[in-house]
Amino acid sequence: MLEYDLSLEKAFDYKGLSNDKMVEHLARFVANLWQIHAFGEGNTRATAVFTIKYLRTLGFDITNNEFFAKNSWYFRNALVRANYTNLKLGIHETTVYLELFFKNLLFGEENELKNRNMHISGSFEKVDIRDKKVDIRDEKVDIRSISKRTLSNIEKLKKAISDREYFGRSDVVQVLQLADSSASKFLKNMVEAGIIEPVHGHGKGKYKFN
DSSP states (O other): OHHHHHHHHHHOOOTTOOHHHHHHHHHHHHHHHHHHOTTSTTHHHHHHHHHHHHHHHTTOOOOSSHHHHHTHHHHHHHHHHTTOOBGGGTBOOOOHHHHHHHHHHHHOOOOOOOGGGGOOTTSSOOOOTTTSOOOGGGTOOOGGGSOHHHHHHHHHHHHHTTTOSOEEHHHHHHHHTOOHHHHHHHHHHHHHTTSEEEEOSSOTTEEEEO
């Protein structure tokens, strides 16, 4: 599947395309690669690294992964929306959110990149992340189900540890001013929602954002 998508991209001619059409094509290409899920754990990160390197070959001046790191959650959710269809509920896959991401990255536009804009409002019953495992890669998670307070805490934590490779419960306690038990529950919910994953080789109870 990778060979097929890469062969199509190799044969594609960007000549004469407007910026909008170029971005539309790039968004679909990247979304298709991600959907194959060839890289197992870290698939989204691997897709991001590939995308950066490929865009450089096309002449775009992307010196680091800072933009991807800053908008990592949006990038992943946009990839989901680019691959999710539910005809019964009238939901169709769309690359529009991924296109906004690339327009900001490549052309310096200032489109709003907010996860709430990708909510599929009213289409699913509310998911309780405490009771069941949800994985955005499998397109089962309703982003709307996460409370505003939890979203705020996640963003606050991500910002506080943005220069760190991994973090633990003590960091959650310090940044969010939570009790140990509440911090443990917060981490458990984020793991089950596929927002973070355990990191091995650095001691017990270390995590990193997906």
